[in-house]
Amino acid sequence: MSxxxxxxTITLEEATLPKDSILRKAPLLLAIVGIIGLALAYVTGGGDxxxxxxxYYSYVTSLMYWLSIALGGLFFVLCHHGSRxxxxxxxxxxxxxxxxxxxLFALLAVPLIIGMHDLFHWSHADAVANDKILQAKTWWLNxxxxxxxxxxxxxxxxxxxxxxxxxxxxxxxxxxxxxxxKMRWAAPLGFLFFALSATVAAIDWMMSLxxxxxxxxxxxYYFASCVMMIMVAISLASMFLQRLGxxxxxxxxxHYHDLGKLAFGFVVFWAYIGxxxxxxxxxxxxxxxxxxxxxxxxxxxxxxSLALAVFHFIVPFLxxxxxxxxxxxFTYAIGCLILAFAHYIDVFWIIQPTxxxxxxxxxxxxxxxxxxxxxxxxxxxxxFVWRTASKALVPIKDPRLAESLAHENF
Amino acid sequence: xxxxxxxxxxxxxxxxRAIYHACEEVRDEGYKHWDACTPFPVHGLDKAxxxxxxxxxxxxxGMAILGGIAGFTLQWWTTVIDYPILIAGKxxxxxxxxxxxxxxxxxxFGAFGAVFGMFGVNRLPTxxxxxxxxxxxxxxTDDKFFIAIEARDxxxxxxxxxxxxxxxxxxxxxxxxx
Numbered sequence: 001m002s003x004x005x006x007x008x009t010i011t012l013e014e015a016t017l018p019k020d021s022i023l024r025k026a027p028l029l030l031a032i033v034g035i036i037g038l039a040l041a042y043v044t045g046g047g048d049x050x051x052x053x054x055x056y057y058s059y060v061t062s063l064m065y066w067l068s069i070a071l072g073g074l075f076f077v078l079c080h081h082g083s084r085x086x087x088x089x090x091x092x093x094x095x096x097x098x099x100x101x102x103x104l105f106a107l108l109a110v111p112l113i114i115g116m117h118d119l120f121h122w123s124h125a126d127a128v129a130n131d132k133i134l135q136a137k138t139w140w141l142n143x144x145x146x147x148x149x150x151x152x153x154x155x156x157x158x159x160x161x162x163x164x165x166x167x168x169x170x171x172x173x174x175x176x177x178x179x180x181x182k183m184r185w186a187a188p189l190g191f192l193f194f195a196l197s198a199t200v201a202a203i204d205w206m207m208s209l210x211x212x213x214x215x216x217x218x219x220x221y222y223f224a225s226c227v228m229m230i231m232v233a234i235s236l237a238s239m240f241l242q243r244l245g246x247x248x249x250x251x252x253x254x255h256y257h258d259l260g261k262l263a264f265g266f267v268v269f270w271a272y273i274g275x276x277x278x279x280x281x282x283x284x285x286x287x288x289x290x291x292x293x294x295x296x297x298x299x300x301x302x303x304x305s306l307a308l309a310v311f312h313f314i315v316p317f318l319x320x321x322x323x324x325x326x327x328x329x330f331t332y333a334i335g336c337l338i339l340a341f342a343h344y345i346d347v348f349w350i351i352q353p354t355x356x357x358x359x360x361x362x363x364x365x366x367x368x369x370x371x372x373x374x375x376x377x378x379x380x381x382x383x384f385v386w387r388t389a390s391k392a393l394v395p396i397k398d399p400r401l402a403e404s405l406a407h408e409n410f
Numbered sequence: 411x412x413x414x415x416x417x418x419x420x421x422x423x424x425x426x427r428a429i430y431h432a433c434e435e436v437r438d439e440g441y442k443h444w445d446a447c448t449p450f451p452v453h454g455l456d457k458a459x460x461x462x463x464x465x466x467x468x469x470x471x472g473m474a475i476l477g478g479i480a481g482f483t484l485q486w487w488t489t490v491i492d493y494p495i496l497i498a499g500k501x502x503x504x505x506x507x508x509x510x511x512x513x514x515x516x517x518x519f520g521a522f523g524a525v526f527g528m529f530g531v532n533r534l535p536t537x538x539x540x541x542x543x544x545x546x547x548x549x550x551t552d553d554k555f556f557i558a559i560e561a562r563d564x565x566x567x568x569x570x571x572x573x574x575x576x577x578x579x580x581x582x583x584x585x586x587x588x
Contacts, residue, residue, distance in 0.1 A: 275509065279509065
């Protein structure tokens with residue numbers, strides 16, 4: 001709070017998308033683009049043998065990319081309530097609108113069940129019959145268990161996101177601090193379910209693509225990307241809304257600075273976790289563990305690995321270090337776009353080398369990768385924009401909104 | 411005995427609002443050797459005082475780079491040059507193995523830079539300060555806000571400075587001895 005001037009306020013009108021805004025028509029358009037994108041990806045990603053292996057790999061790559069923002073949104077909201085944060089109140093609704101795409105991802109996970117045989121080597125009974133390692137893992141890696149976990153994870157995400165979203169939007173009408181207390185009470189419980197469900201999703205949908213390999217830190221690795229991506233997504237969405245003339249005074253350089261600090265922190269955390277994972281495997285030098293990295297250091301993948309180190313750590317680390325970069329919208333937007341791009345390299349690098357599982361994997365980028373990215377991205381943004389247009393852009397009656405509007409860093 | 415040297419002029423204010431505006435005015439008058447003292451951090455006061463950005467980040471950056479280089483070269487020199495031992499059949503220059511220590515020393519030196527750099531910039535430890543000669547200054551840890559303009563400031567003038575403080579709404583003005 002600065003000692004001069006009046007306490008800033010925001011009215012419901014200022015925090016609502018105008019009736020004639022072009023964004024109100026966008027959800028339908030985005031959804032159509034999304035469905036067409038996925039349909040084209042399915043067509044182009046089909047093989048001569050009638051299988052759609054390429055499609056499913058492109059699909060799961062894009063799914064994990066966009067899912068990280070949705071899961072990050074849930075984590076952001078839980079953190080906000082759990083730590084009784086003040087500064088982030090003004091951007092919390094944006095995080096909630098990302099979070100409320102989780103029910104969509106519960107549906108988008110269903111194709112993983114349909115394409116199970118194209119994706120998961122462990123789902124082939126004949127392969128497991130001749131494989132001691134896979135036999136030892138059947139207690140977890142079996143088709144029935146996988147289907148149940150997809151459903152459970154989807155239900156958990158839907159319940160959590162809808163519950164927190166409803167409480168928050170109900171406070172828009174009722175006001176008062178009762179709902180704030182309720183959300184604060186529920187947040188620690190939410191963390192527990194968030195950690196378990198996100199880890200299960202990361203292990204089942206990404207790590208088990210290479211069923212011989214395992215990393216005990218894998219869930220944390222994906223989590224690091226989720227938190228980094230929600231900071232990037234909130235920042236870019238805020239900048240977009242401000243370009244439309246909304247929330248111009250509400251979201252300031254102070255908020256961008258803090259979001260940027262967290263994005264920077266979690267890109268470093270990602271590097272720390274990523275290197276720890278590599279380091280232990282490199283040190284121990286056990287064949288079934290090192291194979292995972294061997295696949296990623298041959299056949300053109302070594303360049304992807306290098307690009308990952310450069311764009312997911314070295315460049316953003318040096319670029320986003322300065323406070324001036326994070327406080328200027330233009331330079332900070334560049335930083336965000338670098339991270340958004342780097343995250344795609346990351347999921348691509350994890351998922352795609354496993355496609356030619358027992359052949360020699362060569363790096364290739366398929367048109368279905370782009371189409372699936374646009375497809376899931378279209379559906380994801382359709383839900384996001386739809387929710388953005390239906391409710392206030394900030395939690396208008398949150399008791400801590402005034403504190404957030406006046407937020408200042410030292 | 412010779413007359414004691416004057417350290418500067420101390421003005422007392424009652425509120426954050428008053429000291430904020432007073433700082434802006436003193437800054438705009440062009441004073442260089444002066445400081446504001448408050449019982450708690452007042453957001454935006456550094457801007458009102460016209461303080462330049464902190465030097466600490468640069469000290470931390472320099473120290474962190476130094477720590478990283480020190481940690482890496484220490485390990486490289488000991489394990490590759492001075493006393494090479496083959497470990498686990500890995501190459502002598504196994505840089506991934508050097509990373510944990512390099513990282514830790516980067517953080518350690520960076521932290522040293524932050525703490526001791528802060529001490530240096532704040533001229534700590536300072537065991538006494540002329541402002542403590544003022545009885546009223548004790549209220550700075552309670553509910554009063556102070557601005558002190560030092561006598562060595564080229565713009566300092568007993569009459570003019572006092573007039574400025576009066577104009578800014580100081581509730582008490584006094585001269586503080588060295």
